[in-house]
Amino acid sequence: MKIHPLITTSEALSDLCSRLAKADFVCVDTEFMRENTYWPELCLIQIADTNEAAAIDPLAKDIDLSPLLDLLVDNEDVLKVFHAGGQDVEIVYNLTGKTPHPIFDTQIAMMAISQSEQIGYSNLVESWLGLQIDKGARFTDWSRRPLTERQIDYAIGDVTHLAKIFPKILQRLIKTGRGAWLDIEMEKLADPDNYRNDPGAAWQRIKAAGRNPAMLGRLKALAYWREIEAQDKNLPRGRIARDETLADLASHPPRQQADLAKVRGLSAAWKDNEIGKRLIAALEGSSPLGDDELPPRTPRGAPLGKEGALVADLLKLLLKIRSREIDVAARLLARSEDLELLAAGVRQLPLLEGWRFGVFGKDALDLVEGKLAFAVVNGKLKMTHVDDAAPTAEAAE
Numbered sequence: 001m002k003i004h005p006l007i008t009t010s011e012a013l014s015d016l017c018s019r020l021a022k023a024d025f026v027c028v029d030t031e032f033m034r035e036n037t038y039w040p041e042l043c044l045i046q047i048a049d050t051n052e053a054a055a056i057d058p059l060a061k062d063i064d065l066s067p068l069l070d071l072l073v074d075n076e077d078v079l080k081v082f083h084a085g086g087q088d089v090e091i092v093y094n095l096t097g098k099t100p101h102p103i104f105d106t107q108i109a110m111m112a113i114s115q116s117e118q119i120g121y122s123n124l125v126e127s128w129l130g131l132q133i134d135k136g137a138r139f140t141d142w143s144r145r146p147l148t149e150r151q152i153d154y155a156i157g158d159v160t161h162l163a164k165i166f167p168k169i170l171q172r173l174i175k176t177g178r179g180a181w182l183d184i185e186m187e188k189l190a191d192p193d194n195y196r197n198d199p200g201a202a203w204q205r206i207k208a209a210g211r212n213p214a215m216l217g218r219l220k221a222l223a224y225w226r227e228i229e230a231q232d233k234n235l236p237r238g239r240i241a242r243d244e245t246l247a248d249l250a251s252h253p254p255r256q257q258a259d260l261a262k263v264r265g266l267s268a269a270w271k272d273n274e275i276g277k278r279l280i281a282a283l284e285g286s287s288p289l290g291d292d293e294l295p296p297r298t299p300r301g302a303p304l305g306k307e308g309a310l311v312a313d314l315l316k317l318l319l320k321i322r323s324r325e326i327d328v329a330a331r332l333l334a335r336s337e338d339l340e341l342l343a344a345g346v347r348q349l350p351l352l353e354g355w356r357f358g359v360f361g362k363d364a365l366d367l368v369e370g371k372l373a374f375a376v377v378n379g380k381l382k383m384t385h386v387d388d389a390a391p392t393a394e395a396a397e
Contacts, residue, residue, distance in 0.1 A: 001048070001052060002051065002052040003052075003054070003156060004016065004055075006055050006056075006057055006147065007055065007057065008060035010062070013064070013065070013067055014064075014067045016047075016052075016056075016067075017068055017071045021071055021078060023051075024049075025049065025078060025079040026047055026071070026080060027162040027166065028100070029045075029046045029082070029158040029162070030042060030044065031044035031045075031155055032087070033141070033142060036235070038233070038234045038236060038237070040087070040090065040091055043058070043142035044056070044142055044155055046156050046159045047068070047159060048156070048163045049163060050163055054156070056068065072096075073096050073098040073099065073100055076102065079103070081103075081106065082100075082106070084107040084121070086194075089103070089194075090195045094195070097192075098192065099191070102190075104182075106124065106162065107119060107124075108185050108186070108189070110124065110329070112173065113169070113176055114328075115327060115330070116329055117330070125165070128165045128168055131161070133157065134154065180355065184354070197227070197231070202226070202227045203219045203220040203223035205223075206223060206243045208247045208251075211294050213289045213290075213294060215251055216293075216294065216295075217286045217287050217288040218250040218283055219250035220286065221282045221283060222249055222283065225282035226246065229278070241265065245263065245265035249283070257270075257272065257277060258272070259271075260279065260280070308343050308344060311343040312339055314367060315339040315364055315368070317374075318364060318372075319334055319339065319364075321381060321383060326359065328359075334351040334361075334364070338350065363383060366385065367383075371385060372384070372385055372386065
């Protein structure tokens with residue numbers, strides 16, 4: 001594979017993208033900094049197909065990234081391969097308002113062919129290629145220039161290794177017949193709604209006890225205020241105010257701005273400065289949430305009464321058994337919270353739809369409905385279906 005020198009000009013980037021546009025797939029990775037900013041600062045982009053690889057410097061003077069972005073978001077003929085690519089996709093979305101498509105994530109794919117829940121890139125490379133990655137440049141400051149040769153080599157390795165691993169994973173998926181399982185998961189990863197920063201929905205990420213409409217209305221207003229402040233100042237949300245502080249303010253709103261000096265997590269200066277004034281204005285302008293905005297009630301009381309928690313535990317045990325039997329990550333089959341909802345009587349769940357129903361959901365439902373039981377066979381825990389046609393003790397008499 002040909003490794004290009006660091007690309008710092010529009011001409012070199014355009015030539016590279018013209019060639020990559022003819023590839024079946026390209027592997028993509030990014031290096032960025034976001035510890036001190038709201039928006040991630042893109043510092044390096046790595047890309048490779050089976051023939052060539054390059055690192056691109058987005059901070060280079062006057063470089064035009066349009067050819068690369070067009071390749072990622074508009075060229076439907078080239079598959080874009082990432083590993084744990086959520087944050088990489090977010091960066092592309094921030095730059096274009098679109099997400100890469102079609103897309104493939106090797107971390108998600110590994111869940112369909114192994115019991116690995118969230119395999120890291122280093123472990124992926126070691127398991128497939130038998131190589132150990134030098135992690136010395138992992139926590140480097142990618143915004144500093146010039147980049148060292150070691151930094152660039154480390155960064156390009158993220159895509160050159162992936163270009164070798166992806167075909168192997170694809171072959172395994174084809175062999176197991178589980179490729180179709182991932183279609184929905186990959187579309188979820190590429191869904192622009194996942195990366196759209198809607199200040200009006202920011203409150204939903206904050207943990208708050210209860211469903212009081214007035215309290216949640218205040219929380220929504222505060223979260224919106226914080227989002228705008230963070231975006232305008234390009235600072236992390238937590239630098240404006242922590243989640244716990246917003247939840248406390250929503251539950252116990254101050255009567256006047258001077259009271260902000262007593263709020264844990266806020267500077268005493270907020271009692272008479274402009275940001276404190278805007279916070280109070282947000283609280284005063286809040287209104288209770290309508291019924292259609294309130295979070296759904298968590299179902300209470302399982303079908304078996306007080307035994308509901310035990311039923312959920314049995315479902316989780318079933319999940320572990322099935323995951324082991326078919327060598328699939330349990331998380332791909334079902335989430336723990338969905339198993340608890342199933343035990344509580346909810347039936348509109350992802351595990352009861354599509355391929356998940358045939359692989360796991362049907363047995364999970366049978367267990368809840370008393371049609372499935374545990375058994376020990378040759379020292380291993382197995383599941384066995386109860387014969388519905390078997391006569392009951394009363395019938396036998």
